[in-house]
Every structure is written in C-alpha cells, then in structure tokens.
Amino acid sequence: MTIAPPRRAPGRAAALPGSPGPRSRKPRRVFAAVMLTPALLGLVIFFVYPLIASVYFSFTRYDLVSDPEWIGWRNYEYLFTKDPKVWTAALNTLWFVVFLTPTKIVTALCVAGLLARAKRAAGFWRTLFYLPALVPPVASVVSFVFLFNPGTGPVNQILSFFGIDGPLWFNDPSLAKPSLLLLGIWVMGDIMVIFLAALLDVPTEQYEAASLDGANGAQKVRYVTLPNIVPVLIFALITGIIAALQYFTEAAVASGVASGKATVGEGTGMTLGYPNGSLLTFTEWLYVRGFANYQLGYASALAVLLFVVAAVFLVLLLRKVSAFNPESRS
Amino acid sequence: MTMTETRRLTAGDVPKRTRVRGRKSWLLWVAENSILCALGVIFIAPVIFVFLTSLMSSDQTLTGALLPDPWRWQNYADAFTGTPLVRWFGNSALYAVLATVFMLLSSVPAAYVLAKIRIPFANVIFVAIIVAMLLPPQVTAVPVYIMWAKLNLTGTLWPLILPNLLGDAFSIFLLRQFFLTIPTEYIDAARMDGCSEWKVLVRVAVPMAKPGIAAAGIFLFFKAWNDYFGPLLYASEDPSWWPVSYALATFRGTHGTDWGLTMALTMLVMVPVVIVFFFAQRTFVEGITLSGVKG
Numbered sequence: 001m002t003i004a005p006p007r008r009a010p011g012r013a014a015a016l017p018g019s020p021g022p023r024s025r026k027p028r029r030v031f032a033a034v035m036l037t038p039a040l041l042g043l044v045i046f047f048v049y050p051l052i053a054s055v056y057f058s059f060t061r062y063d064l065v066s067d068p069e070w071i072g073w074r075n076y077e078y079l080f081t082k083d084p085k086v087w088t089a090a091l092n093t094l095w096f097v098v099f100l101t102p103t104k105i106v107t108a109l110c111v112a113g114l115l116a117r118a119k120r121a122a123g124f125w126r127t128l129f130y131l132p133a134l135v136p137p138v139a140s141v142v143s144f145v146f147l148f149n150p151g152t153g154p155v156n157q158i159l160s161f162f163g164i165d166g167p168l169w170f171n172d173p174s175l176a177k178p179s180l181l182l183l184g185i186w187v188m189g190d191i192m193v194i195f196l197a198a199l200l201d202v203p204t205e206q207y208e209a210a211s212l213d214g215a216n217g218a219q220k221v222r223y224v225t226l227p228n229i230v231p232v233l234i235f236a237l238i239t240g241i242i243a244a245l246q247y248f249t250e251a252a253v254a255s256g257v258a259s260g261k262a263t264v265g266e267g268t269g270m271t272l273g274y275p276n277g278s279l280l281t282f283t284e285w286l287y288v289r290g291f292a293n294y295q296l297g298y299a300s301a302l303a304v305l306l307f308v309v310a311a312v313f314l315v316l317l318l319r320k321v322s323a324f325n326p327e328s329r330s
Numbered sequence: 331m332t333m334t335e336t337r338r339l340t341a342g343d344v345p346k347r348t349r350v351r352g353r354k355s356w357l358l359w360v361a362e363n364s365i366l367c368a369l370g371v372i373f374i375a376p377v378i379f380v381f382l383t384s385l386m387s388s389d390q391t392l393t394g395a396l397l398p399d400p401w402r403w404q405n406y407a408d409a410f411t412g413t414p415l416v417r418w419f420g421n422s423a424l425y426a427v428l429a430t431v432f433m434l435l436s437s438v439p440a441a442y443v444l445a446k447i448r449i450p451f452a453n454v455i456f457v458a459i460i461v462a463m464l465l466p467p468q469v470t471a472v473p474v475y476i477m478w479a480k481l482n483l484t485g486t487l488w489p490l491i492l493p494n495l496l497g498d499a500f501s502i503f504l505l506r507q508f509f510l511t512i513p514t515e516y517i518d519a520a521r522m523d524g525c526s527e528w529k530v531l532v533r534v535a536v537p538m539a540k541p542g543i544a545a546a547g548i549f550l551f552f553k554a555w556n557d558y559f560g561p562l563l564y565a566s567e568d569p570s571w572w573p574v575s576y577a578l579a580t581f582r583g584t585h586g587t588d589w590g591l592t593m594a595l596t597m598l599v600m601v602p603v604v605i606v607f608f609f610a611q612r613t614f615v616e617g618i619t620l621s622g623v624k625g
Contacts, residue, residue, distance in 0.1 A: 031527035032443045039440035040455070042496025045477075047462040050470035057472055064479060114366055127611065128370055132377075134607050136556040138575040139599045143380045146589055146596075152394040154379045186376065193618045239464065246466035249558040253579045283468045290472055291563060300472045307469045314461055 051307070057300035064294055075301035086302070088277050089285035095177055096247045096281065100184045101240035105233065108188040112195035126196065133189030141253040144183045145170050149258075170258035173278035180250055180279070191236050198232040199225065231320070238317045245310050248287070251279040282306060377600075384593035391589040405594035412591070413577070414569065415598070422573040425487045425561075426554040432494035433501050433550050438543060440497055441505030442535050446517055447527075456506075463499035467559065475563060485568050490560040494550070501546045504617065508542025509535060545617025548610055552603060574599055 058075055060068035079086060115125050132140065148155050148169035156166030169179045206224045215223065255274035272288060273280030286306065290299025383391055384405055385398040409415055444452060444459075478489040512535060520534045521527075536543065556575055565571035572580075578599050581592055607614060 028447060028527055029449070032447045032449050035439035035443045035531075036449070036455075038436040038495065039459075039497030039502060042436070042493065043455075043458055043462060043499075045496065046474060046493055047458065047465070047470065047499075050473035053473035053476075054469065064476065111369065114362055114369075117362060118366060125366060125370065126615075129373055130615075131604065131607070132373060134552070134603050135377075135600050136575045136578075136603060138556070138558050138579045139596045140376075142578060142581075142592065142596050143376055146383065146593060147376055147379055149589075152392055152589075154383075154396060157394050157396060186373065190618055193615055242464050242466070246468060248468070252562075253558065256579060283466065286468050286471075287563075291475070296472050296476065303469045303472060306466055310464075310466055310469065314464055317464065318457060318460065 054300045054303045054307070057297050058304045060297040060300075061295075062297040062300075064296060068297065071297070075298045078298065079301050079305065085273075085277065085280060085285060086282075088273075089280045089282045092177070092251075092278070092280055093245060093247060093282040096180075097241055097244040099177075100181060100247070101237065101244050103181055104184050104188045104191060105236055105240060107185050108192040108236075109195050109233075111188070112192050112199055115192075115196055116199040126193070130189035130193055133187045133192075135187070137187075137249045138253050140183060140187060141250050142257050144179070144186075145254055145257040148179055148182075170254055171275055173276040176254065176258075176275055176278045180254060183250060191240070194232060194236065195229065198229045202228040234320065235317070238313050238320075241313050242310055242317075245306065245313075246283050247281050248283045251281050252284055255279045380593050380596055383589055384597045386590040386593075388588045388590050402590065405590050406598070408591055409594045409598060413581075413595075415574070415577075415595070417570065418572050418574040418577045421487060421571060422555055422575065425491055425557070425573055426551045428491045429494045429554040430547050430551045432491065433498045434543065434547055436495055436497045437501040437505055437546070438536065438539075439531060441502045442509050442531050442539075444502070445506045445509035446512075446514065446535065459499045459502055463503055471563065478564065484564055486571055487561065487565050487573070489564045490554070490557065498550060501550055504546045504549065505539070505542055508539050508545075512538045541613055541616055544610065544613045548606065548613060549617060551606070555603065 057068060059070060059072060061071050061075075062068035111129055115122060115129070118125055135143075147153050150156060150166065150168045150171055153166075153169075155169070159166040167175055170176050202225055206228070207220060210220045210224050252272055256271045259271045259274040272284045282302070283306070286299050286302040289295045289302065379396070382396065382398055385401045385403065386395070386405075387402050390398065390402075443449065444456060449455075474489075475484065478484050483489050483492075516534055516538065517530055520530045525533065555573075557573065558576055558579060561571075561573050561576040565573075565576070569577070578592075578595055581595055
C-alpha cells in the first residue's frame with residue numbers, strides 16, 4: 001500500500017501561474033458541505049426530529065390509525081400514578097444498572113490485569129476471553145438458557161454431581177436477573193480489550209520510578225496503575241450505565257426461550273418479563289405499550305422519561321468529551 | 331517514514347510491554363496462571379456444551395447426558411430442511427451487507443470532513459453525533475416507526491437498512507477518530523500538489539485509513555447481523571423477512587423442547603461471526619481500542 005504522488009502538474013495550478021498566497025478556501029468549504037449533507041440530514045431525520053416528536057406525542061393519544069389527539073399531561077399522570085407495571089419495569093432496569101455494569105467492569109478489569117501480566121500466549125488468552133463478546137446476543141442467551149435449564153441443563157447436571165440440588169435459574173423470579181448477570185460476565189470481552197490496552201499503555205518508567213522509591217505491588221497498583229486508567233474506567237462506567245438503561249434483547253430473549261412459549265410477532269409481548277415480571281425491563285414495557293398495544297402516545301411518555309434519565313449520564317459523559325477530542329478544549 | 335510505520339504508530343497497536351524484571355515469586359506465577367487456565371475453561375465451556383448438545387437427538391437431550399451418543403450430525407441438515415434457514419440467512423446477509431455498504435458511502439466522507447477540514451459548528455455536530463450514538467434507540471423508536479409506517483415500509487427490513495444512507499453515528503465517530511490519527515501533512519502535501527479535495531479523500535485519506543474503515547465496516551456488519559430489537563420492531567409479523575438471529579429467538583417457542591435442533595441452529599448463527607473475526611482479528615482489536623478512548 002503506497003501513496004501515489006500526483007503524476008502530472010495539475011490543471012488548476014497551471015491555469016493560475018504564479019498566483020500568490022494560499023489557494024481559495026471556497027472549493028474546500030463546498031466540498032465539506034456536500035460530503036456532510038447526508039450525515040447532517042440523517043441527524044435531523046433520525047435524531048433531532050424524533051426527539052422533538054416524542055415530546056409532542058407524549059401529550060397525545062395516538063394509535064397510528066386515527067390522528068393524534070392532544071390530552072395534556074394525562075399520559076404522565078397515568079405513568080406516575082396508575083400504570084400497574086411501570087415501577088416493576090423501572091426497578092428491574094435499575095437492578096441491571098446497579099449490578100450488571102459494575103460486575104462486568106470489575107471482571108473485565110481483573111481479567112485484563114491477569115492478561116497484562118501474562119507473557120506467554122497473550123494473544124491466545126485475549127482471543128479466548130474476547131470471543132464470547134462476539135457471539136450474537138440472541139445465540140448467547142439461547143445458549144445460557146439451555147445451559148442453565150433446570151431439568152437437563154449441564155450446569156445443574158454438574159451441580160448434582162457434587163450433590164447440590166440445582167435451582168431453577170431462568171425460571172425462578174428471584175434468580176432470573178442474577179442468571180443474566182452470569183451471561184453479562186461471559187460477554188465482558190469488549191470492555192476487557194479496552195482495559196487491556198489501557199493497562200499496557202501505562203508508561204513503564206512510572207513503574208520503575210515507583211520500584212526505586214520502594215513501592216510494593218499493591219502500592220504500584222494503587223498509585224501508578226489506577227490513576228493512569230481512571231479515565232478509561234469512567235468512560236466504561238458511563239457507557240455501561242447507558243447500555244444497561246436500554247437493556248432489552250437479553251431479557252426479552254431469555255423470557256421467551258425460558259418460558260418455552262411461541263414468541264412470534266405480537267406474541268412477544270405475552271412472554272416479556274417471564275418469570276413473573278422479574279425480567280420486565282423499562283424498554284420492554286415501552287415496547288409492549290407502544291408496539292404490542294399501539295399506545296404510541298403513552299409509549300412516547302415512557303420514552304421521554306427514559307431520555308431524561310439517559311440525558312443525565314450523557315451530560316456526565318459529554319463533560320469528558322475532551323477525552324475524545326483533544327482539540328476541542330478551547 | 332513508510333506507510334507501515336505510520337500505521338503502527340497511529341493505529342493504536344497494542345505494544346509488547348517490556349516489564350521490569352522484579353523478583354516476582356514463582357508462587358505468584360503459578361497462582362496467576364492457574365486462575366487464567368480455570369477462567370479459560372469456564373469461558374470456553376458454554377460453547378463446548380452447546381456444540382455437544384447440537385449433536386444429540388431430541389430424546390437424548392432430555393436424559394441429561396453430557397456427551398452425544400450417537401453423534402447426530404443430522405441435526406444440522408434438519409436445521410436447513412426443517413426451517414426456512416437459507417431464507418433467514420439471506421435476509422441477515424441482505425440487511426448486514428447493504429447496511430454496511432450504505433454506511434461506508436455516507437459516513438466515510440462525513441467523518442473525513444469532521445476530522446480534517448475546519449468547518450463552522452464542528453463541535454456542535456460532533457456532540458450531536460456522540461449523543462445520537464449513545465441515545466437508547468427506544469427513545470426515538472415511536473416517531474421513527476410512525477415515519478416508516480407512513481411510507482408503508484414496516485413489515486420489511488428496509489427501515490433498518492435505508493437510514494445508513496444518511497450516516498451512522500457510531501461509525502462516523504469511529505472513523506473520525508481514525509482520520510484524526512493521519513498526519514495532516516500528508517493531506518496538505520497532496521493539496522499543494524494540486525489534488526482536488528475529492529482526490530485527497532479518495533487517493534490519500536481513504537487508503538491511509540483502511541484499517542479504520544475495515545473496523546467500522548465490520549462493527550456495523552456485526553451490529554446488523556446481531557440485531558434483535560430492529561427486526562422485532564419492523565419485521566416480526568412476517569417470517570419471510572426474519573433475519574437469522576431474530577428467527578433463532580423465536581425458534582424454541584415454535585419447536586417445543588428440541589434442544590438438539592435449537593443448539594444446532596445456535597451454532598450455525600455463531601459460526602459466521604467467529605469466522606469473520608479470525609480473518610479480521612487485528613482490525614477488530616484496534617477498532618475496539620480506538621472506540622474505547624484513551625484518556
């Protein structure tokens with residue numbers, strides 16, 4: 001791969017022999033505008049407009065057949081005072097925010113720490129721990145529901161070998177979420193790779209200096225490693241929280257597969273939350289109200305609430321935007 | 331400086347760490363490696379169990395046996411003959427390939443402009459892209475769904491493919507980060523030599539950003555291949571439009587308790603992704619590292 005130098009004197013430069021000063025910036029501006037237009041249109045059509053429209057629809061009753069009807073704050077009144085399941089759903093999502101994100105980060109950090117020290121076969125280990133993150137989520141959930149199925153699943157087979165009576169896992173309302181936590185640990189590879197890169201980026205001189213000052217292993221971790229990787233940790237935590245707020249696929253597929261019922265099309269709404277509402281997440285509830293019951297106005301109110309919560313974390317992240325963009329600090 | 335050197339220096343290659351030779355005890359070494367091996371076994375076990383079960387007959391999966399007896403490769407053939415699997419794979423391929431091609435056409439030029447040309451409101455646009463990329467898709471799902479319903483395209487995968495013609499926020503972000511690592515001198519030199527802006531992009535910037543473009547392409551391909559929420563929203567009513575990962579989610583419900591067949595299908599859904607990974611491993615790791623932001 002090489003960069004081919006322009007082979008002949010370009011026409012435009014030849015047309016302006018000896019023209020002094022920098023060439024006109026105008027063609028560059030036009031080029032930039034033309035190249036950016038599709039993406040800007042995309043931002044307006046699929047991001048700015050839907051955000052505004054969601055707020056509008058949240059004040060209406062709308063079923064896609066008749067026109068939206070303005071009903072003021074009634075959707076929000078219903079949301080905060082009457083909706084039978086919204087708090088179950090919100091608390092389930094909160095559970096994933098509180099437990100799933102930190103669990104994944106801590107596991108990923110520990111594994112990355114081990115890998116950063118492993119000299120032999122580092123590539124092999126990295127691939128092995130990363131691969132589960134690649135497995136399509138639907139496939140990994142189906143696999144886990146099978147592995148943990150109470151009757152004949154390998155996990156309970158192995159437990160019974162040790163004389164332990166295995167629990168119901170995905171079929172037990174109190175264990176369904178922790179079971180998904182185990183799945184979350186299995187697929188922590190993408191965060192792990194980021195942590196590993198950050199750990200390997202810590203300047204060796206700092207460790208050497210710490211050694212000279214007589215620091216022991218734990219002190220080196222505390223005073224050299226941690227300060228160096230804190231920005232990456234914070235980034236992983238905030239994006240992890242935003243991901244947990246929209247937790248949908250894993251919970252929905254686990255419910256469908258564990259319940260063993262047909263989950264086709266409209267039927268998906270029936271199994272969501274199985275067992276006993278323990279896996280009903282906020283975004284699932286939004287889906288049920290909006291797209292199984294066609295209460296698009298009410299679903300918009302749920303979407304606005306989700307946006308408000310996500311926005312808090314987005315703002316936290318944007319404060320760190322200089323981490324993305326060293327030039328934009330001005 | 332040759333191209334390869336530039337790429338090494340800029341593409342976030344994981345450097346081999348030269349470690350201080352401390353007096354790390356042999357015991358610690360043994361402990362660390364035992365933990366690694368134990369973790370490795372735990373991480374690989376699920377796939378092995380799924381593979382073994384995919385070779386069991388429906389009756390045998392109910393006995394709780396861990397090894398198949400006999401090894402029933404027929405399950406894989408049954409997965410193809412008993413279900414519209416070819417169609418489902420075709421739908422996944424259509425969705426993933428078109429989405430990726432469309433994304434590259436729209437996002438590569440946009441990312442280049444954002445990284446390398448001074449334009450007004452660049453920061454505002456960049457912040458909008460970050461917010462768009464992180465915003466839960468469910469927040470905007472209702473108005474977007476209504477839009478596609480008015481265009482009569484719900485019930486197909488087109489609402490998931492076509493938006494990529496207008497750029498994908500995460501891809502633009504990732505590509506921009508990659509274009510930023512290309513030294514501006516190369517671009518200025520090409521301009522001095524009289525290249526038009528378009529030629530600078532096509533002849534200089536794109537060849538230098540190949541690893542980044544590959545990473546963005548593969549990420550979007552996988553995102554589409556793995557997508558569940560999108561097909562559920564737009565194509566769930568019509569099995570002839572199902573992508574294979576969505577079909578897998580509905581499979582056990584419609585095929586009772588045949589774990590053997592379900593696991594065979596699960597393996598078939600996993601395999602293409604793993605194959606692509608092994609061909610593009612380097613690109614992958616670079617891409618993830620880059621998207622992960624070094625503070």
